[in-house]
Amino acid sequence: MTVFILRRLLQSAGVLLATSVIVFLGVYAIGNPADILIAADATQLERQSAIVALGLDRPLIEQYWIFLSNALRGDFGRSFVFNQPAISLILARLPATLELALVALIIALVVGIPLGLVSGLKPNTLVDETIMTGSILGFSLPNFWQGMMLIMIFSVWLGWLPAGGRGDTAQVLGITTSLLSWDGLTHLILPATNLALFNLALVIRLTRTGVREIMPLDFIKFARAKGLTERRIVLVHVLKNIMIPVVTVVGMEFGSIIAFAVVTETIFSWPGIGKLLIDSIMLLDRPVVVSYLLVVVFMFVIINLLVDIAYSLLDPRIRLRDTQ
Amino acid sequence: MSTIVIDNLQTHFETPAGVIRAVDGVSFSVERGEILGLVGESGSGKSITGFSIIGLVDPPGRVAGGRILFQGEDLVGRSESEMRALRGKKIAMIFQDPMMTLNPVLSIETQMVEAVRAHDNVPKLEARRRAVEALGLVGIPSPDERLSAYPHQFSGGMRQRVAIAIALLHRPDLIIADEPTTALDVTIQSQILFEIQKVSRDFGMSLIWISHDLGVVAGLAHNIAVMYAGRIVEAGPVDTVLDHPVHPYTVGLLRSIPANLRRGEALEAIPGMAPSPLRRPSGCPFRLRCFAATATCETEPVDARIGEHSWRCFHPQNEARP
Numbered sequence: 001m002t003v004f005i006l007r008r009l010l011q012s013a014g015v016l017l018a019t020s021v022i023v024f025l026g027v028y029a030i031g032n033p034a035d036i037l038i039a040a041d042a043t044q045l046e047r048q049s050a051i052v053a054l055g056l057d058r059p060l061i062e063q064y065w066i067f068l069s070n071a072l073r074g075d076f077g078r079s080f081v082f083n084q085p086a087i088s089l090i091l092a093r094l095p096a097t098l099e100l101a102l103v104a105l106i107i108a109l110v111v112g113i114p115l116g117l118v119s120g121l122k123p124n125t126l127v128d129e130t131i132m133t134g135s136i137l138g139f140s141l142p143n144f145w146q147g148m149m150l151i152m153i154f155s156v157w158l159g160w161l162p163a164g165g166r167g168d169t170a171q172v173l174g175i176t177t178s179l180l181s182w183d184g185l186t187h188l189i190l191p192a193t194n195l196a197l198f199n200l201a202l203v204i205r206l207t208r209t210g211v212r213e214i215m216p217l218d219f220i221k222f223a224r225a226k227g228l229t230e231r232r233i234v235l236v237h238v239l240k241n242i243m244i245p246v247v248t249v250v251g252m253e254f255g256s257i258i259a260f261a262v263v264t265e266t267i268f269s270w271p272g273i274g275k276l277l278i279d280s281i282m283l284l285d286r287p288v289v290v291s292y293l294l295v296v297v298f299m300f301v302i303i304n305l306l307v308d309i310a311y312s313l314l315d316p317r318i319r320l321r322d323t324q
Numbered sequence: 325m326s327t328i329v330i331d332n333l334q335t336h337f338e339t340p341a342g343v344i345r346a347v348d349g350v351s352f353s354v355e356r357g358e359i360l361g362l363v364g365e366s367g368s369g370k371s372i373t374g375f376s377i378i379g380l381v382d383p384p385g386r387v388a389g390g391r392i393l394f395q396g397e398d399l400v401g402r403s404e405s406e407m408r409a410l411r412g413k414k415i416a417m418i419f420q421d422p423m424m425t426l427n428p429v430l431s432i433e434t435q436m437v438e439a440v441r442a443h444d445n446v447p448k449l450e451a452r453r454r455a456v457e458a459l460g461l462v463g464i465p466s467p468d469e470r471l472s473a474y475p476h477q478f479s480g481g482m483r484q485r486v487a488i489a490i491a492l493l494h495r496p497d498l499i500i501a502d503e504p505t506t507a508l509d510v511t512i513q514s515q516i517l518f519e520i521q522k523v524s525r526d527f528g529m530s531l532i533w534i535s536h537d538l539g540v541v542a543g544l545a546h547n548i549a550v551m552y553a554g555r556i557v558e559a560g561p562v563d564t565v566l567d568h569p570v571h572p573y574t575v576g577l578l579r580s581i582p583a584n585l586r587r588g589e590a591l592e593a594i595p596g597m598a599p600s601p602l603r604r605p606s607g608c609p610f611r612l613r614c615f616a617a618t619a620t621c622e623t624e625p626v627d628a629r630i631g632e633h634s635w636r637c638f639h640p641q642n643e644a645r646p
Contacts, residue, residue, distance in 0.1 A: 035583060046384055077494060082407055099354070216382075216421055217424060217430075218420075218421060218424035218425050219424060219425055219427045221419070222417075222419055222425040222426070222487070222490075223427065224408075224411065225380060225411055225412060225416065225417040225419075226379060226382055226411065226412040226416075226438070226439040226442060226490060227408050227409065227410070227411040227412030227439070227442045227443055228408075228412075228438060228442050229408065230439065232442075236430070236434075237427050237430070238436075240427075240430065241427070241428075241429055244429075300531055306577045311570070314429065315428070316428075316431070316474040316476065317428060317474070317476045
């Protein structure tokens, strides 16, 4: 298993390198940051010196080489806009996004699995059809619209929850979090729900399908023949089998939640990494965009690794092997 | 008192196409320590009979009539929780495909300990001790180590032994075995048969052995009941029925066993197919495939009996013997 993990980490270095090339080229193709960043009334001389200072006068290959050699030393460049190291800008905002994504994931699992179980155990009943119809809404209604409706209902009409912002935060071990204060929590509920809805629908459907597949199998009948309670059969025998597809999909989706929290963060003015990305793309703040994408890719790699490890814990037939 | 008496059991499936009478008036009884072989083609209702006894008929199926007297008490109409208390404790079941009967993601230990603790409130360690004992009983080497393994680490034969060990955990009074050796190699099959026979004798357990293999039943059972289209067409002591079959269907089954022939001789198959359970012929359900059928067979035959040997046919073959 150790060899497996080391090998995977080594592979991920290759993935990161490839991504950096693609992203660097992509951002280069979008446009010239000099056109946006330098004031229109700047003199030719000021303009020239700014371009040189940002390193934009050199050929693309050389720019990439400078970026890469600096990156290997942990320096991902300074933001053109904020004149701060890009990576520290990102890391300063990452906890807010991670917190949002994590709470969204927990909501999706904690609400989705029980609903999926109920739905799968009582197929084609009123309860099942209600839950299934609800999940279709979760899939098909655009995320931004769902977000605005949440604000409309819970903030504007009912006035229960704040419409945006992060609220009071507390510092724990150097990480800023909203989870520890009541005010922070109330600010977190709506955006996290908004971000969770799609995955909630996904988890409900995965769980329902899993239950429908597992219930008619012989080992469930055998478990009944042993005299087990229905409760134990569902919560142990069925659930552990279902967790394998759920973990797979949710693992993949967690990366997406982080990467695409953009919409939710924009609607709820959540000071997370997604908002930073949108701003940086608008301003062609190349170091921030490149660093952001590398951080996201790195997180995907780590999440996939964790999912693979979770597999081997859930399903004894899977053993992580050092394949050649 | 008989361990189990089945009296005119009716198990029906209500489908949109009509009511399927999977079990249509089956009666038999099994004494303590006795092994009954329940034989028939696929779809004859023999498995459904087994599931009816243990109360695990899948919907839309249900026991629509008759009585299932287990140790004198009728199980028909019992509540789910009453049946659950009985399952695994007094009545156990072994299934056909050992590859599918154990949960692939739970260890053998988990699956055995939960079976013990479903009925007896004992500490985990005691439950584990009983599990080890049961595994030893069915001939699993070094049971203590094997307990922590997962099903995929066992062969088919070993898994079936584990399933049997689970069935034996509470020393039930009745075990229903639904073709438990059909999916196994012949050598493994004979080992399992030996173990089953031994525990049944040692603990005085009654056994209903569901099979389509007359050879296995001949060597194992005391009594045999031959099922066709949801009914028992012939029943009696195993030697009597197999040596002097009376019902044309039993005769046909015995003739279609390769071992009874000389090399090169053509196998004699029963012509036609088992009737669709939705469209069974009137009268004797076997008459359209029967070599002895006459116009009389269009009326329902009734049970005839000499001693313990009974049959349901107007044209008994051979000379019936008790």
